[in-house]
Amino acid sequence: MDKTAEQPSGRIAIRGSNRVAVPGATKLRGPDPSATIRLSIFARRNPHPSPQVLEKAKALDTQAVATRTYLSNDEFNEVYGASADDLAAIEKFAEIAGLRVIDASIPKRRVLVEGTIASIEKAFGVQLGEFEHPELGRFRGREGQVYVPDDMYSVIAAVEGMDTRPVGRPRRACTHFGANRPAVDAATALTNEWPGTFFPRQIAALYDFPVECTGQGQNIAVFAFNGQDSIDPNTDPRGGYSEAALERYFTKALGGQMPSITPVVVQGPGNAPGPDSPQSSRRGDSTGEVMLDLCVVGALVPDAKIFVYFTEFSSQGWTEAISQAITDENQISVISISYGNPESDPSGRWTDASVKVVNDALQAARSKGITVCVASGDDGSRDDASSGAQADFPASSPWVLAVGGTTLKATAGPMPRIASEVVWNDYDRVPAAGAGGGGISGIFGLPPYQEGIGVPVSVNPPHNIGRGVPDVAAVADPYTGVVVxxxxxxxxxxxxxxxxxxxxxxxxxxxxxxxxxxxVGFLNPTLYASCASGVLNDITVGNNGAYAAGVGWDACTGLGTPSGNKLLHALKTAPAPT
Incomplete structure (x- = not known):
């Protein structure tokens, strides 16, 4: 990639904005200076929140799950939103720089602007280029820092949208059973052509989910990533779902009903299903991931309202999607995220500033009672890294429920039970499907709720103790997985x-x-304090590479897999965390 732009006079680099070159990327051409792009300028949190409201937000972690009082929208804006003065200052800066303000949002802490490449390069002291990479495809990129005027340094937290290198990948694993595929009409919830695999409701029964609950009155967000802001729109990765295919699954394969599914387009093309072939998946088609998520959620909570938040595989796509899901009018109570990226990788996909914006939003979600469940990764302790061990972000955020993976086997007969459950790791299988992600964060320190549970030091030098991943687990081995x-x-x-x-x-x-x-909202403190023993199914056998399972929490399966009714009872009666 090109050399970094020199620091302009009277400007200061935004903390954490540095981007490194992508090894192996080839510059295609210089950017068209007249081309127009959109940027998300994120402000700091309100620097002067009401002490009373701030105290109310802090008190959430000291309240019992069943009796928590969450923040109103106005209270949320007071503590976690931007100040009106800061947004006005950003708007003024943008207008002086020749950028057009599209939207300004206090709860999102974001000003959306539009401008030419030439105006943006001048406004932020950057040089943009257009690049191609054998694995990442085509993207717009930059190298070095983002600069802002001295008086904006404390106001602007991050600027997203200049660099569109893809961030994240689906955490889906496929089997190699071959081409034997049953016709839909021949499949029911009680039959299966793949021995050892399950329909979603069979898994729910094995994990003793509360049977009387179907999601009535609940709103859940399912994140769906697809085409980033690519230089060549014809090469955009696809990703989406087919309503007809889902209806056939729920009504014919499962004998149930079609749930309410509503697309929410944050960025990108929205619902744009691809063919979900091996070739298209390698090019970035995430359709199989979207279908998996919706088949599982729709089967298990058919009466819930399901909102699919479509966004792009970019740091801007991540920051915009999470900010919107926790602040819009859909009143989301649970978010499911099946995507992630190593905390640190040679391609420099996450910047420190991007991670902070996402993590701030995840923390803010707790004040609205939103539980965020995130996949921990499918490559064991290495998490796609070329060497050493890695935790996956956003699973490594201390504000989410990070979910690892197991291999699950059930007894035969009309009333099956769990026969055995171990850490998912089939790297000894040929061909291998993967292993459950887990490890020690290199970004986040040990959260208070994980103190005293035996989180080991990282296997990476200098062997620090940080946030342990995952918190919990569930079946993930595709050879004992879910049929969709x-x-x-x-x-x-x-x-x-x-x-x-x-x-x-x-x-x-x-x-x-x-x-x-x-x-229940952010339940990690209660989960570790009141549900660490005897409530979940403790997984004690197996490893994910660098870390081994054992009694209690471990960096393979966390505290264990669900025992739904036990967890419900524990949360209903759990005292306030101390």
Whole structure:
């Protein structure tokens, strides 16, 4: 990539904005200076919140789950939103720089602007280029820092949208059972052509989900990523779902009803299903991931309102989607995210500033009682890294429920039970499907709720102790995974990965919310304090590479897999965390 722009006089670099070159990327051409792009300028949080409201927000972590009082929208804006003065200052800066203000949002802490490449390069002291990479495809990129005027340094937290290198990938794993695929009409909720795999409701029964709860009155968000702001629109990765295929799955394969599914387009093309072939998946088609998530959630909470938040595989796509899901009018109570990216990788996909904006939004979600369930990854402790071990972000955020993976086997007969459950790791299988992600964060320190549970030091030098991932787990091995519908609507297929585990847990939380008549919200402190022993199914056998399972919490399966009714009872009666 090109050399970084020199620091302009009277400007200061935004903290954490540095981007490194992508190794192996080839510059295609210089950017068209007249081309127009949109940027998301994120402000700091309100620097002067009301002390009373701030105290109310802090008190959430000291309240019992069943009796929490969450913030109103006005209170949320007071503590976690931007100040009107800061947004006005950003708007004025943008207008002076020749940028057009599209939208300004206090709860999102964001000003959306539009301008030419030439204006943006001048406004932020950057040089943009257009690049191609064998794995990442085509993207607009920059290298170095983003600069702002001295008087804006404390106001602007991040600027997203200049660099569109893809951030994140689906955490879905496929089997290699071959081409034997049953016709939809021949499949029912009680039969299966792949021995050892399950329909979603069979998994829910094994994990003892509360049967009387179907998601009535609950709203759940399912994140769906697809085409980033690519230089060549014809190469955009696809991603989406087929309503017809889903309807055939729910009504014919499962004998149930079609749930309410509403697309929410944050960025990108929205619902744009691809063919979900091996070739298209390698090019970035996330259709199989979207179908998996919706098949699981729709089967387990059919009476919930499901909102699919479509966004782009970019840092701007991440920041915009999370900010919108926790602040819009859809009143989301649970978010399921089956995507992630190593905290640190040679391609420099996450910047420190991007991570902070996303993590701030995840923290803010707790004040509205939103539970965020995130897949921990499908590559064991290495998490796509070329060497060493990695935790996956946003699963490594201390504000989410990170979900790892297991291999699950059930007894035979009309009333099956769990026969065995171990850490998912089939790297000794040929061909391998993957292993549950887990490890120690290199970004986030040890959260208070994980103190004293035996989080080990990282295997990476200097062997620090940080946020341990995951918190919990569920079946993820595709060879013992969940049977879902292909986007074509012509055949079923067994799928796994922690992409299956995360929506399983998200669906359980939806059922628990319904049963309790309230939102459990950020439940990690209560989970570790009151549910660490005897409530979940402790997984003690296996490893994910660098870390081994054992009694209690471990960096493979966290505290364990669901025992739904036990968890419901524990949360109903759990005292306030101390």
């Amino acid at each position: 519908m292909h986007v074509s609507g012509q055949h079923l297929e067994p799928i796994g990965g922690t992409s299956a585990s995360a929506p399983l847990w998200a669906s359980l939380i939806v059922r628990i919310n319904q049963a309790l008549g309230t939102r």
